[in-house]
Amino acid sequence: MYIELKNINKSFGNFKASQDVSFGVEKGKLVALLGPSGSGKTTILRMLAGLEHQDGGDIYIDGKLVNDVSVQDREIGFVFQSYALFPYLTVAGNIAYGMKIKKKSRQEIEEKVKYLLNLVGLPGLESRYPDQLSGGQRQRVAFARALATEPQLLLLDEPFAAIDAKVRKELRRWLKELIEEVGVTSIFVTHDQDEAVEVADELIITNEGRVEQIGTPFDIYRNPKTPFVAQFIGESVILRDYEYEKIRGYKKQEGASSAAIRPEFVKVVPADSDVEYPNGYMDGVVAHADFRGSNLELTVEVNGLELKAEYVLDEKGLKKGDPVKVFVSRLYTFDEKNAYTVINSSLQTGEIYYI
Amino acid sequence: MERKKQGMILLKVLKSGIVAWILLVLVWRFGAAFYTDDFLPGPWVTLKGAAALVADGALGTDILVSLLRVIKGWLLGLIFAIPVGLLIGNFKTAGYIFEPFLNFFRFVPAIGFITLFLLWFGVGESSKVALIFYAVIFPVMVNTIAGVRSVDEALIEASESLGANKARTFFTVVVPSAVPNIFTGVRLGLSGAITCIVAAEMLAASEGVGYLIYTSRLYYRTDWIFTGIFTLGIIGFIADKLLQLVGRKWLCRFAVR
Ligand SMILES: Nc1ncnc2c1ncn2[C@@H]1O[C@H](COP(=O)(O)OP(=O)(O)OP(=O)(O)O)[C@@H](O)[C@H]1O
Ligand SMILES: [Mg+2]
Numbered sequence: 001m002y003i004e005l006k007n008i009n010k011s012f013g014n015f016k017a018s019q020d021v022s023f024g025v026e027k028g029k030l031v032a033l034l035g036p037s038g039s040g041k042t043t044i045l046r047m048l049a050g051l052e053h054q055d056g057g058d059i060y061i062d063g064k065l066v067n068d069v070s071v072q073d074r075e076i077g078f079v080f081q082s083y084a085l086f087p088y089l090t091v092a093g094n095i096a097y098g099m100k101i102k103k104k105s106r107q108e109i110e111e112k113v114k115y116l117l118n119l120v121g122l123p124g125l126e127s128r129y130p131d132q133l134s135g136g137q138r139q140r141v142a143f144a145r146a147l148a149t150e151p152q153l154l155l156l157d158e159p160f161a162a163i164d165a166k167v168r169k170e171l172r173r174w175l176k177e178l179i180e181e182v183g184v185t186s187i188f189v190t191h192d193q194d195e196a197v198e199v200a201d202e203l204i205i206t207n208e209g210r211v212e213q214i215g216t217p218f219d220i221y222r223n224p225k226t227p228f229v230a231q232f233i234g235e236s237v238i239l240r241d242y243e244y245e246k247i248r249g250y251k252k253q254e255g256a257s258s259a260a261i262r263p264e265f266v267k268v269v270p271a272d273s274d275v276e277y278p279n280g281y282m283d284g285v286v287a288h289a290d291f292r293g294s295n296l297e298l299t300v301e302v303n304g305l306e307l308k309a310e311y312v313l314d315e316k317g318l319k320k321g322d323p324v325k326v327f328v329s330r331l332y333t334f335d336e337k338n339a340y341t342v343i344n345s346s347l348q349t350g351e352i353y354y355i
Numbered sequence: 356m357e358r359k360k361q362g363m364i365l366l367k368v369l370k371s372g373i374v375a376w377i378l379l380v381l382v383w384r385f386g387a388a389f390y391t392d393d394f395l396p397g398p399w400v401t402l403k404g405a406a407a408l409v410a411d412g413a414l415g416t417d418i419l420v421s422l423l424r425v426i427k428g429w430l431l432g433l434i435f436a437i438p439v440g441l442l443i444g445n446f447k448t449a450g451y452i453f454e455p456f457l458n459f460f461r462f463v464p465a466i467g468f469i470t471l472f473l474l475w476f477g478v479g480e481s482s483k484v485a486l487i488f489y490a491v492i493f494p495v496m497v498n499t500i501a502g503v504r505s506v507d508e509a510l511i512e513a514s515e516s517l518g519a520n521k522a523r524t525f526f527t528v529v530v531p532s533a534v535p536n537i538f539t540g541v542r543l544g545l546s547g548a549i550t551c552i553v554a555a556e557m558l559a560a561s562e563g564v565g566y567l568i569y570t571s572r573l574y575y576r577t578d579w580i581f582t583g584i585f586t587l588g589i590i591g592f593i594a595d596k597l598l599q600l601v602g603r604k605w606l607c608r609f610a611v612r
Binding site for chain 2: 051084086
């Protein structure tokens with residue numbers, strides 16, 4: 001592993017901001033720290049940068065123990081949430097800041113600034129000042145500044161948080177491509193799932209100062225390992241007290257009394273439709289139907305439960321009160337500590353049947 | 356269209372601050388009508404008195420002498436107060452040691468030290484410059500310290516993560532970030548210097564605007580006192596405008612306004 005955190009602990013007063021945090025990042029990977037607000041993401045990033053010092057545990061970068069290496073010497077590029085551009089320096093001055101410290105020649109600096117501005121898509125803006133740039137442009141300059149010293153690790157704290165939704169989407173893709181092009185190992189913090197899933201090779205899910213789960217976005221999405229992850233990822237409906245027993249195709253699992261059900265795993269069809277696994281379907285009624293442009297967001301009542309589902313609009317559509325058939329293809333049950341992926345049993349027998 | 360244009364002109368006139376001056380002269384003229392010239396000279400009488408002072412060159416000399424003292428004391432004050440303020444603001448320990456002095460003496464006005472300074476620095480120029488120096492350093496230090504302490508922590512961290520050591524960060528981040536506050540201190544310092552020139556020139560001076568004001572009472576030349584007062588006001592007004600202009604021109608990058 002290129003970056004390695006081992007049993008990191010950090011408290012602010014009595015408050016434990018990091019508890020036994022351990023994870024590794026391979027060279028060249030782009031990793032997201034994803035978790036709710038206050039879960040300790042920024043703290044982890046700051047300890048990696050050397051801006052904060054852990055109370056216990058070790059941090060390795062490229063095989064070297066860096067516990068006692070100062071911020072200045074860690075060779076890390078840090079992109080701050082607020083960008084932290086020097087307002088009294090031009091764009092070129094900002095980008096050149098780190099290179100001047102490294103005593104690069106004037107010519108080299110000039111060329112590098114030019115190259116980086118091209119790279120981030122802002123050619124010719126050398127002599128602008130930060131307050132003459134848009135939020136997205138400032139973000140790009142902050143990015144160029146962090147890359148200018150050719151850091152061994154790039155850390156980004158909520159890089160898109162202050163940018164409006166539309167530009168944010170563009171910037172995400174841009175960032176991913178750019179990081180791939182430069183090839184620098186990167187860790188970025190976000191509390192936006194879509195962003196994490198879209199950009200990162202790997203996710204590290206944090207909650208209350210702990211690491212809950214590490215894995216590829218697909219893996220974490222399909223197989224959440226802890227109750228927190230099962231509930232946090234996606235927009236799940238949570239059922240308690242073995243209520244999930246009422247859903248056809250699922251049996252009570254001793255101990256795991258709760259279940260999380262994501263809308264994308266709930267299939268809803270009009271009551272008169274033909275279906276593939278008839279014995280997996282239940283009869284239900286549409287309780288709410290919200291139009292979301294390309295699809296309907298449904299709430300259906302089934303066996304006394306309210307489930308959320310997505311319904312791709314066909315010609316007929318569905319409205320409140322319509323009778324429907326409902327099929328739940330998978331759900332996540334969980335107890336106090338673990339989460340389990342459960343597939344609808346009629347699907348499993350179905351598979352055996354058809355093979 | 357026409358009305359809008361007229362409105363714009365009116366607004367410009369209002370904004371120029373000229374209304375205040377007209378109002379002042381009117382009220383003054385009105386008030387002066389009820390009293391003798393010795394008690395409250397009107398604008399016209401004052402202007403005539405001023406003309407006499409200008410004609411024999413006295414006012415010119417007084418202004419020059421006072422300005423020189425103000426500038427000397429002010430510059431010396433800046434040279435001392437800005438670096439000291441930067442240090443106190445930047446180093447906690449320095450703050451603990453020196454700030455109590457600051458918070459004590461800044462409430463003691465320069466005028467309270469007149470006799471002492473005369474005693475310590477003699478009747479020459481140095482006592483006057485010292486008094487102005489004293490009046491200048493406190494606003495400058497207080498504002499400089501506030502400037503240093505309000506530097507955005509993220510900028511400091513950005514600088515350090517880019518490899519800058521403490522000293523470099525101090526000069527390339529802390530100082531430039533504090534410039535707007537320092538500049539405010541510099542302006543307040545200048546007004547402090549001009550304000551205290553009267554006090555400074557009450558000490559055994561033989562020239563200067565403060566001297567003019569102070570000694571005119573001996574001859575019952577109330578019009579000269581008025582002349583002196585206006586001269587001070589005008590000097591201050593112009594000096595501050597000039598300073599602002601310089602700030603806008605050279606320091607606009609540091610967000611000085
Ligand atoms: N310097 C500090 N002093 C005291 N408490 C702190 C300090 N820094 C962070 N904390 C606390 O540690 C916890 C974790 O903070 P952190 O900034 O790492 O959260 P985060 O996951 O980045 O949250 P967000 O998404 O809101 O940025 C928070 O409860 C915060 O109040
Ligand atoms: Mg944070």
